[in-house]
Amino acid sequence: MADIFDVIADGTRRDILQLLLRRATDGEDGTSVSQIVVELGVSQPTVSKHLKVLREAELVSVREEGQHRYYSLSTAPLEEVDDWLVPFFVDEADLIDEVASLSAPALPEPAARAAEAVGRAAASAKNVVQSALKRLGA
Incomplete structure (x- = not known):
């Protein structure tokens, strides 16, 4: 592959x-x-x-x-990319502290998948906007 x-x-x-x-x-x-x-x-x-x-x-x-x-x-193979990129955007210690402080119950599986899709779409949109701004010299 x-x-x-x-x-x-x-x-x-x-x-x-x-x-x-x-x-x-x-x-x-x-x-x-x-x-x-x-x-x-x-x-x-x-x-x-x-x-x-x-x-x-x-x-x-x-x-x-x-x-x-x-x-x-099929998003599963993109987890490898996600795993590789996360350290560039998030301090791992901060992430561990943040996750540990969360007390909300786990989302049902369909809601978790939807939340993940929305999060990925938002990240993609942010990347597109940032790229466009760079090309425009902003």
Whole structure:
């Protein structure tokens, strides 16, 4: 399997992952190749090539219905990236203290998954805004 960092280094693949995340958050149960082509404005062969790489890295799953294939995001491999990035943004001692001070009961599994998706979407949006501001020289 390819190194996850090599896989997500490509901008088109990141765009596909973000599209699949948005659609999953909207309750979609898979996105067709043609929908990805239309939304991203990228050719079908290019989308198919990138989906193959994402599938091999287990970042997407595919469901076949007749001649149509529907792709969904699989976030588990991104935990490796998350684990690698966290130390750059959070002091581990502060994080341990913060977690220890929390007394709220654990969320039910569906709520925890939703909270995680919202958190990842917020982090992604923050990154997009910061990148745009850097490009604008702000």
